[in-house]
Amino acid sequence: MPPKVLQDNLGVDLVIKYKIPSSGIYDVTSNFQKLIRTLAEIHLETEVRAADDSSLFIFVKAGNNEAFTDVIYRSRIRDWLHGVRQIQPTREAVSTLTETPLSESERLRMIHAMITSQRMDGGANITPKHGEWKNVEAIFPLHNHERNKKWLADFTKKTFLTPEDLDHVRDAVGEKSYFQFLTFPAAFGASIWLLLGNFSPIYMIGVGMWSVVFIEYWKRQEIELSVRWGVKNVGTLEARRREFRPEKVHRDPITGEDMALFPAKERFRRQLLQVPLAIASAIALGIVICTCYSIEVFISEIYSGPLKSLLVFTPTVLLTVCVPIVSGFLTKYAEQLNNYENYETQSAHDKAMVSKVFVINFITSYLAMFLTSFVYIPFASVLVPYLDVFSLTVRPFAENEKQTRAPPMSNFSINPQRLPNQMFFFAVTSQIISLATETIVPILTRKGQDKVEALKASALKRSSGTVPSIAASDHAEEKDFLARVREEADLPEYDVTADLREMSIQFGYLVLFSVVWPLTPVAYFVNNWFELRADTFKLTIESRRPVPQRADSIGPWLDSLEFLAWLGSITSAALVHMFSNGGLGPDGRPNKIHFGYLMLSVFFSEHIFLIFRNVVRYAIHKLDSGNMRKERSERFMVRRKFLEDAGLGDAVKPLTSPGDSALKTMNTRGSGISNITRQSLEEDARYDSLRDTDDMYRFWNRQRGWEESETVGMRLIEMIESNAQRKTK
């Protein structure tokens, strides 16, 4: 009898949602037939049920048959061949499963791979929403509710994760370790805020050091976890992307495998297009954000006409409307460029995309703060007067021209609260908004949708009572189960990168600007406490269950964090320097800043940061971990095992030096050692020289065996010493 866990899902491994388009009956049936037959070809069991008014569910299960065992066995051997798995598989396919039982995530991943991977890799090549399989809407596993419940209860309390959590936790680990790490800047920031206030250099140093330790620790952690989870080197055997277009196919002269190649030079040439893209992004988004920012400054600080309190929100509204449009546009181009770069594997493709998105995110997230810190605060008195070009934005409301004219410079004073207010906005207000958007909005939306559908259904019933509802034909004992499957099928897909992106943006505010307001990490800490719970909830309840993936790194995100931390060492130093006059700052008057000293502060801060980073890196690199030692040992054992199998095991052990007994039996020729005189030796040599005139032969046969060498040597020593004595006399 299968375990309770499987029973809950009636042993269903994956569900395929198959959409029936409203036209073209012939095409659909033959396509559906092909789907069922293809699944049968790879030895998967199927059950068909109605999903809703326009689609079917095909439930898929891998039987405990030989075919599936063979798939697992081959996959494990492939892992081993590519160094992902160190333990050598046994020689019989059957015993594979009994030796290392299949985990749930391994099972789901394997079945998903069987269905989707290409023919040449031994799969069925069913590609959802693509080509001939465009009717296949989705392939997804069902939630394991019992485990989710247990996990939801545990995860937020646990500090250490057990291996069973891993397929769920994978993405959450980064977030969780970030949350744990946040405790330090939160506590530190709170005390600094109480004792020293804003713009404290000590806070800057503390956060800078913290960011370095966090990143380096995480890098290390990643390697560790990839070893522990057995996903190290997984990148090397990742399936080829379907969209990859090789330039030529090359047969490896050694392994004899066909390798589809795309020259790195050509790709690099295409990657160079990222430079104009980044420039275009900077210009497009820069113009939008700078304009809105300027209008906002103009209205709030120059305009003095009516409706000011209302008009001041127009630029924010403008920003909220324009930025998503522009950045959406840019993201589309980035995607096209990314496709053009033609990566071989999905992870390389994703990585390249992440770095492109980072550029856009960076501008949209931080530009406003940069403008306040490094344009408004130091140069306001110079620049603000020029802002009356924006007077036309309020022309309709202004009563006279005076209301839209900048005051004379002497009268103008900047708003000293702008910077802390902005930081407060990003640390508290926007976090609350996004948390609400993430958690409450989807719930409301779904409730609304449900209601709408219920209304629709009842309306349909009333209008055409004769049409039988598809769900009505469910078997009684399956009703609950199918209802649940329908619900899960309607859930959105879980966006793995969204949480990491959010985290990296937050980290950016922390290292770049939090010196403005040391309570920022406290706010983030509180926010993340909720966020972590919300995300776990989202992953287990609010999203369709993702197909487990193997990945050995969150690589590109780490690169972003690294860049942000470095940049933070520059911006923080500049902010601290500018506000070193008791937190008042340069007050919009650029001549209050000694530019040279400012640059010097930045220079020192950056280089101390880099030196510290190198030290931390070196130290962490040197601390050898148990996991990595274990991996090395295992790798060694693989080869040793091979030798032992070949009856050569003892060749690994060190050479034992022969004892005296061996020495004694070694050379029995020179039996009359004590009788050898130089004379007799030379006679021997002369005798040999008759036999063979070869110089070399003669040289090596003057002293036959070590005993003769020893005797000759002792004679020579005697001679030398007597000479030495004679000399001293």
Added chain:
Amino acid sequence: MPPKVLQDNLGVDLVIKYKIPSSGIYDVTSNFQKLIRTLAEIHLETEVRAADDSSLFIFVKAGNNEAFTDVIYRSRIRDWLHGVRQIQPTREAVSTLTETPLSESERLRMIHAMITSQRMDGGANITPKHGEWKNVEAIFPLHNHERNKKWLADFTKKTFLTPEDLDHVRDAVGEKSYFQFLTFPAAFGASIWLLLGNFSPIYMIGVGMWSVVFIEYWKRQEIELSVRWGVKNVGTLEARRREFRPEKVHRDPITGEDMALFPAKERFRRQLLQVPLAIASAIALGIVICTCYSIEVFISEIYSGPLKSLLVFTPTVLLTVCVPIVSGFLTKYAEQLNNYENYETQSAHDKAMVSKVFVINFITSYLAMFLTSFVYIPFASVLVPYLDVFSLTVRPFAENEKQTRAPPMSNFSINPQRLPNQMFFFAVTSQIISLATETIVPILTRKGQDKVEALKASALKRSSGTVPSIAASDHAEEKDFLARVREEADLPEYDVTADLREMSIQFGYLVLFSVVWPLTPVAYFVNNWFELRADTFKLTIESRRPVPQRADSIGPWLDSLEFLAWLGSITSAALVHMFSNGGLGPDGRPNKIHFGYLMLSVFFSEHIFLIFRNVVRYAIHKLDSGNMRKERSERFMVRRKFLEDAGLGDAVKPLTSPGDSALKTMNTRGSGISNITRQSLEEDARYDSLRDTDDMYRFWNRQRGWEESETVGMRLIEMIESNAQRKTK
């Protein structure tokens, strides 16, 4: 018959020079006996000859016996186990040699290892000049003169090196590729000098980019060569240093091998002592150099009394005397600290030492240039007046006080030629001096020594004609050979690091200061043309032949070069900025420099440098090389071979999807497909439910086989479509 090459050296593999101390006859003979016996224990053949009046030669040869074959076999297996060698050794020791014949350097390295490695590693544990083997003066191979001659003729002409050169070339490769790379800055510098003169920003950019490309290319080259030479991962099986003191011995739970451990934390704590050492070096050398520098400035620019032209050289003399003393002292402490850091392998030990020596070298080499560039040039008019504290150095010579008093600031003007003069000195004068010291001095010294010895010998002959000369007792046909061996034994050891150290210092001048005088790379190019020849000469003729070593990196030197290139992006920018007024510079008056803009130039230069470096790194990383592809394939093949041996070869190939025939035979149960109605299916299910009430069982048996799934699915599609049509009606 052995090949001609071996015949030249009469088949001698290694020569052991054994010194006979002038006292304690008993001790020496027993020690000598033990030596001969130990060599016999590891199955080496020996011949003893007289070396000179106080030492013996023990010629060592490995016989073509089973014992030596076994050693080679075990060593190759060890390489394979640790991933140095990818090709799997054959299963019989005897065929090892026939399959991959032993190269000369491999043979020498192995015999040397047999003699010197520790008992637990299967060696004889003979440690020259150490402990009980303090009489063993040296163990060295003999030069292969024929090959040297050919190589000397070829090497300087060849661009690509053949594998046979490698054991000689190993160290020269770095030098040679540096020389080849120098052609670019030499040509570029010459044209810039002609067209734009000194302090050209274009030159700065060119050299900066060149330095990045050179370093990154070299890094890549190292990996490539280590793969080609089969020394990759060699670090992992390096023998333990004899001086290593483990804190505890730990038995690996997996491999069962004993591992001597020294905790990384403890070592890191000891390494932190480098910080005070570096500070002490900076202060000690800084004081010496700054003082001499100040005195020199004082004498040449303030002092106006008699003997000025002579006195001006005193600080140089002082420097030449003091710096070596102080730096020798510091190096001694650095060595002690390095020993205290207790590294496990020789290469880790050397690497740590190189980085310590780099600090000392850096100060002694570049401090004077830094003083001129960043102290004298900008601040001379402020600082020079204070230099009359040094008046007491010339008090004895001065005729009146006026001669030692600084002129009023308004009259004072700096010497604008000081910076170019100094650069010229380091680029030309000092290079010529060092080249001369390296090549001519040793020749003269040796000639002198020979003459002295000849004189001594003849004097000895005259005084005590009765003492028989040791050499006189040589066998006639061995006379030439032994004379040659005696000569080689007297040669100094080749210092591997000296050439690399010299190169790195030169590279430093180039990237840090050559913007002062763009002809610097031309001068270095010319110098290195000679240097390369001189070094090759030195290696083959002027030094004892080194025992071949395997090393996979010149690691620490590369780190130094990297640091210098980075620093260069800062110093060059500062110099270019300061001299941007037509090359006149700030003329000793600090208010002529806008400090803020200077820092800004430095900031931009450094960050552009870093961005460019990242791009080059990325590009080079992506360019996959043939060698590395080959290595990957070989690694894959090792495992595949194993599978094939186990009769599992086909498991590596992709799963072939079963054809239609398989599909047809797969499920023969549902023979009456067309007759299935929903009714009949449900009856089946109901029947099953009587047999087994398990939900799961019932769910999966509603549709038995893929044919039934297909039929049910088609029914459902029909239903959905008819519903849809009815709705639209």
